[in-house]
Amino acid sequence: MRITSPAISFQNDSRGVSEVVGFLLIFAILVILLSINQAQFVPQENREVEFQHFQDVQDDMVDVRSAISTAGQTNVSQYPTVRLGTNYPTRLFAVNPPPPTGTLRTSQSYNISIYEPGNPDPQNVSTQFLEYQNGYNELDVGSIWYENSVLYLDETSNDGNIAVIEDQNLLTGNNDPVRITALQKNYSQSSTNRVAIEFYPAENPDIDIDELEGPVTITIPTRLNKTYWNSELGGYSAYNQNEFETNPNNVNFLQLTVNLDSLAFNTVGINSNPDDETSAKRGTGDTKTPTKLPDGAVAFLDANEDGIYQASEESYTVRELEDLSVDGNIRVIRDAVMNDGSLDGISIDATNITIEPDIEMSTTGGGQTIDLISEETIDISSSSIQSVAPITIDAGNQLIAEAADIQTTGGGGDINLNSGSSMNIASTSVQSIAPIAIDAGEEINSDNANIVATGGGSDITFESGSDISVSNANIEAINIEFDSSGFIDLDGTGLAAASSGSLSADLTGNADLFVEDASFTSGGDPADLEYGPGNSVNVIGEPSTGGTTS
16 A cells, blocks of 8 residues: 655645744734833833932931031930932832932031130031932932031032032021031931931030130131132121132131120030030020920920020910910920829820920820820920820821830720821830821831730731831731831831731732741741732741741
8 A cells, every 4th residue: 555645744834823923923012012111111210209209308308407407506406317218119010220228428527616816726626517328220410418507419520510408507697696516426327218317416515615715716617619608608797708718629618707605506416415525515506595494384385496495485284285286386395294183184286296305294094195186297206105095196297206105004095106208116115905006108117116015906007108117126916917008128027916816918019028037926826927919029038937928
């Protein structure tokens, strides 16, 4: 039998070719579209994120400038915060560069020299400049500098100019005092998160300006040129315009001559008090003499916005804090302990509320709540807030409560911490036998915090419109829940739920969840942190106890 060749040759068979070609064509189009998105749209969108952050960090640096000025002029410690870096939105079909990290650091030290008439040997007070340097990947913009009360953007490294953000307030009139605040203590911090900075005025400076004979001549280091200082100070008799010293590639020196009774000088340290041997102090920046708060009063309406009580300003007793609502800034400077059981508790509603460090605010009677509500900022850093009944702290803008102690001891004593923008509760202790709710419109910083809700049915919830940072913290409750529109950082943190409780984290798609060396337990046994949505979350690191599951 003869075997004949098939009628169709496989070599010449073209069936299915059009489908393959179509698939390859679609695939090639997808690759091209993804490449265009990666090369054009991702950088453009990231540039917009960086630009928005740069606008925000300028506002933060304005607050830093104000804090240095306030600490120096009012002799009251200040605690501003700065969001050093930012994060790009997570992307499903594109790759982001690393998040831009910003750096805030001091310069090398220079001397402010104070000369008596006819004496060539000055008293030297060291000072430094403060620089914020961004780490943007797309936006090319210079550093923001603070010096001698001036805040400015330096674009000279990009062949640009100096753009002043906030002008000087060393001298604002011929009849006004000369206000000088030296800045000391080396500082350098890099991060993508918000960091808190502390400014402390000098306590026991060795340099006594009052012992000098005046008028004194003062030379002040500056990075700014003669043109700027001439435009700002040229009309004032204290400014020695012809004595301005210009040093190419180094700092310049401006010169003032002032009578001692018109000089307000202070030294401010970053994160600690200045060194006594290189610091000086003479009066406060606005030359006001503080008045003693009336007997029985614990707070005042800071109408002058200088942190100093004056006799013309309204003061308040603990009883008057039961229902206090004012337009203005309330500052609590003495312990406010409510022992009168006939009162409902403490309720303050104001534009800004400040409870000074080491001050206690407490109620002792059942049902006596504490409600602090502000349109703008609430600052209770290093203070103590205690009650048997619920505590509500609600800031329309920032809530600053670093190293504070917030505690309720009665059943039903919920704790609610709310802020319209960022919240800083780093190193803070929050304890209750009732639920604890922490809610911020922007990022939450609760690094190194101790937050415990131990009563039956007592949950702890974190909710943020941005990032949540809870690294190296301790969180204990029946159930612990995180809800974030950005990343969640739990590195080194212990989450301990009850045996019947759960641990959960709700993030946006492609957001980062940091869990390196974290400990997740339920009833003392290893447990899983449940996160969502599904596999789109980037889990970074490995917990030391327990695990993660989607």
